[in-house]
Amino acid sequence: MTDAATNMRVKLPLICFILEIILIILFGVLVQYDMDTDSKEWHHMNHTDYHNDFYYRYPSFQDVHVMIFIGFGFLMTFLQRYGFSSVGFNFLIASFALQWATLMQGFFHGMHAGKIHIGVESMINADFCTGSVLISFGAVLGKTSPVQLLVMAMFEVTLFAVNEFIVLSVVGAKDAGGSMTIHTFGAYFGLTVTRILYRPNLDKSKHKNSSVYHSDLFAMIGTIYLWMFWPSFNSAITAHGDDQHRTAMNTYYSLAACTISSYAMSALVAHDGKLDMVHIQNAALAGGVAVGTAGEMMLTPFGSMIVGFLAGIIPVLGYKYLSPILEEKLKIQDTCGVHNLHGMPGVLGAIVGAITASLATKDIYGDGLADVFPDVSTGEVTASFQGSRQAISLAVTLGIALLGGLIVGFILKLPVFGAPSDALCFEDSIHWEVPGDEEGHDEQLTAVRTEEDEKLNS
Incomplete structure (x- = not known):
């Protein structure tokens, strides 16, 4: 039995059973329904069903949930022989992360009388945290075992909750769409992990670290789902009414402008003027990332389109020029290019948020200033100080993500977690039962496994 087979036969079931049993016990001890969900509490408050938060939030939750499980999953299916793992491991780690996130976020935000109170909003927040983990998954895609991914998710969710608490509650920043807390954090955490897991001999799998016609088409399905539902993602936990309406609209126009500039830049940087599907799959989404922090602010449709236009240019330049430099000079092997889609646009979004916050006045927001910037509305802080809070939060996020x-x-480098060998990266058949579509490929894989086993035994 190969090391990869042992990893799947013994280690994966072991960690799955242990983690889920621990989660069940912790939920039993610590978690209970919130007021909108508990039958006794709800009827005691004499509310009508119409006032239940479920009716306001659940449509947004559905959209976010689709993004997490279909959008992110299919976006990563571009690798020619890693489609099962892209969708399958996305499914696995997201299912674990949303449960663990409910507990971790609850410890910091939702504990009352020693209990974590959960409802539809906590479900949305748990999905947001899961999204950050899946961004990091994109950086290490194809080079890690499912056991490594679950361990990474466990630590990252914990750190995400800590960073989110510091940024939103301690520093007092606003980040409704998660440009900082979700995208910047997930990207730079994942980039640092993949740097530590650097493989100098990854060229042994270089021929599989590429796409084919149908794999890029599947990845484009993920792009379209993410693109369509991103307005819901950014507006899911904003205040009801004009704030939520404004966030969805700002995201809508930012994405549209971003798509146009993505196509333009892709054709411009190509030597023959042909579009690159990698650019379109990723850069067209950057407008949603870049408008995340400022989405609920009075950014205006005009401002949103400028942000989206710039956000579409940055990832294309990143894929064309920056990614090769990062791999060659800094040894960062970023499989999905999360730095281009989530890292740099996330930083751009944080900067836009800081600038927009520093310009907030009563004349611009009216009574709505209390919803977006309550401290500015009451005179507790000035708008310029709120802008400083936003900038400080970006620095805090980068620091926690990198450290x-x-x-x-370094934890994931431990041999016990069963990382695949350099020659077997980006390969589904070491983890999955794959239909025998290529006899020659199966024979080649068997020969590689035999060679790896002989090296291990010697």
């Missing part, structure tokens, strides 16, 4: 990724990267 956390460094520590977790």
Whole structure:
């Protein structure tokens, strides 16, 4: 039995059973329904069903849930022989992360009388945290075992909850769409992890670290789902009414402008003027990332389109020029290019949020200033100080992501977690029962496994 087979036969069931049993016990001890969900509490408050938060939030939750499980999953199916793992491991780690996130976020935000109170909003927040983990998954895609991914998710969710609490509650920043807390954090955490897990001999799998016609088409399905539902993602936990309406609209126009500039830049940087599907799959989404922090602010449709236009240019330039430099000079093997889609646009979104916050006035927001910037509305802080809070939060997020990724990267290097060998990266058949579509490929894989086993035994 190969090391990869042992990893799947013994280690994966072991960690799955242990983690889920622990989760069940912790939920039994610590978690209970919130007021909108508990039958006794709800009827005691004499509310009508119409006032239940479920009716306001559940449509947004559905959209976010689709993004997490279909959008992110299919976006990563571009690798020619890693489609099962892209969708399958996305499914696995998301299912674990949303449960663990409910507990971790509850410890910091939702504990009352020693209990974590959960409802539809906590479900949305748990999905947001899961999204950050899946961004990091994109950086290490194809080079890690499912056991490594579950361990990474466990630590990252914990660090995400800590960073989110510091940024939103301690510093007092606003980040409704998660440009900082979700995208920047997930990207730079994942980039640091993949740097620590650097493989100098990854060229042994270079021929599989590429796409084919149908795999890029599947990845484009993920792009379209993410693109369509991103307005819901950014507006899911904003205040009801004009704030939520404005966030969805700002995201809508930012994405549209971003798509146009993505197509333009893709054709412009190509030597023959042909579009690159990798650019379109990723860069067209950057407008949703970049408008996340400022989405609920009075950014205006005009401002949203400028942000989206710039956000579409940055990832294309990143894929064309920056990614090869990061791999060659800094040894960062970023499989999905999360730095281009989530990292740089996330930083752009944080900067836009800081600038927009610093310009907030009563004349611009009216009574709505209390919803977006309550401290500015009451005179507790000035608008310029709120802008400083936003900038400080970006620095805090980058610091926790980089330091956390460094520590977790070294933990994941431990041999016990069963990382695939350099020659078997980006390959489904070491983890999955794959239909025998290529006899020659199966024979080649068997020969590689035999060679790897002989090296291990010697």
